[in-house]
Every structure is written in C-alpha cells, then in structure tokens.
Amino acid sequence: MSRLDSFIRRLEAQRACLDASRALIAGLDGPILELGLGNGRTFDHLRCLYPDREIFVFERRPDAHPASMPDPDHLIVGDLEETLPGALARLPGPAALVHSDIGTGDAARNARIARWLAATLPPLIRTGGVVASDQKLESPDLLPQPLPDALSAERYFLYRRR
Numbered sequence: 001m002s003r004l005d006s007f008i009r010r011l012e013a014q015r016a017c018l019d020a021s022r023a024l025i026a027g028l029d030g031p032i033l034e035l036g037l038g039n040g041r042t043f044d045h046l047r048c049l050y051p052d053r054e055i056f057v058f059e060r061r062p063d064a065h066p067a068s069m070p071d072p073d074h075l076i077v078g079d080l081e082e083t084l085p086g087a088l089a090r091l092p093g094p095a096a097l098v099h100s101d102i103g104t105g106d107a108a109r110n111a112r113i114a115r116w117l118a119a120t121l122p123p124l125i126r127t128g129g130v131v132a133s134d135q136k137l138e139s140p141d142l143l144p145q146p147l148p149d150a151l152s153a154e155r156y157f158l159y160r161r162r
C-alpha cells in the first residue's frame with residue numbers, strides 16, 4: 001500500500017469514527033474536546049456533526065484555515081501536557097466526546113503521549129462518554145469499542161469511558 005493509500009484510509013477511518021460518535025453519545029450531555037487543531041478539518045467536521053454542542057480545542061500552535069479557527073473562548077493554547085490536566089475548571093462539565101489527533105511520524109513520541117493521554121483523559125470524560133483517537137489508548141477506564149463497519153482493526157480507535 002502506498003503512503004497515499006495509507007493516508008486516505010486513515011482519513012476515511014477518522015471520519016467514520018467521528019460520524020459514528022454521534023449515535024454513541026446521543027442523549028449524553030457535555031462538551032466536545034478536540035485535541036490538535038491542525039488545519040481545522042476535523043474541528044469543522046465536528047462543528048457540522050454537533051451544531052448544538054460546545055467544542056473546546058487544544059492546540060499549542062494555532063494555525064488553522066481562517067474559516068476553521070475556534071473563537072478565543074473555545075481555543076485553549078499551549079502544550080497539552082500543561083493545559084489538559086486542569087481543563088475541567090474551564091469546561092461547563094465533563095466531556096461527552098474527545099477526539100484526539102496528535103500523532104506524528106515519531107513512534108516513540110506517539111507511544112509516550114498515548115500512555116500519558118490514557119492516564120490523563122478519563123477524569124475529563126463523563127461516564128459513558130466516548131474517545132476517538134489516532135493512537136491506541138490503554139486504560140482500565142476506557143473500554144475499546146468496535147469500529148464502524150468496513151474499517152480495519154487499529155486504523156483508528158474508539159473507546160467508551162467506564
């Protein structure tokens with residue numbers, strides 16, 4: 001498989017997981033957390049999926065397409081390792097959905113941040129809330145969920161907070 005094929009499949013899996021989250025969190029109150037703004041494409045998709053929910057975006061260097069920039073009250077600038085642990089104080093309540101897309105080509109760095117996220121995220125999520133992640137997260141508080149049909153295992157990751 002070429003890198004282009006792999007990239008396209010990753011984005012298809014990402015979109016399918018975000019789309020699937022809508023049914024998974026229906027009836028569950030709470031904001032959405034977007035970890036990693038990047039160009040703002042998934043932020044924009046989440047806005048379309050969830051027009052009535054607050055979406056808080058965490059990003060160390062905001063540089064999105066101008067049409068996909070969160071307003072200042074919903075943009076939390078800084079390194080996640082500094083901004084995420086105390087984030088509950090800034091949110092209206094625990095999150096119903098977290099989308100994390102912060103992986104890089106550095107496998108060792110990805111593994112380290114995945115271990116840190118798995119330990120840090122659960123207190124920020126309400127019971128029954130969902131995490132969609134580009135990295136595998138191993139935590140006794142995060143129950144792996146089946147991926148939407150037609151997605152290969154481990155192309156993206158879905159969890160429900162116990």
Ligand code: SAM
Nearest residue numbers: 036037038039040041042059060079080101102
């Ligand atoms: N989902 C985005 C989109 O659709 O446009 C792409 C996200 S991009 C792959 C990853 C983003 O995460 C980058 O903008 C990077 O600056 C941010 N990021 C990575 N690690 C971070 C960290 N530790 N703290 C804050 N932001 C981080």
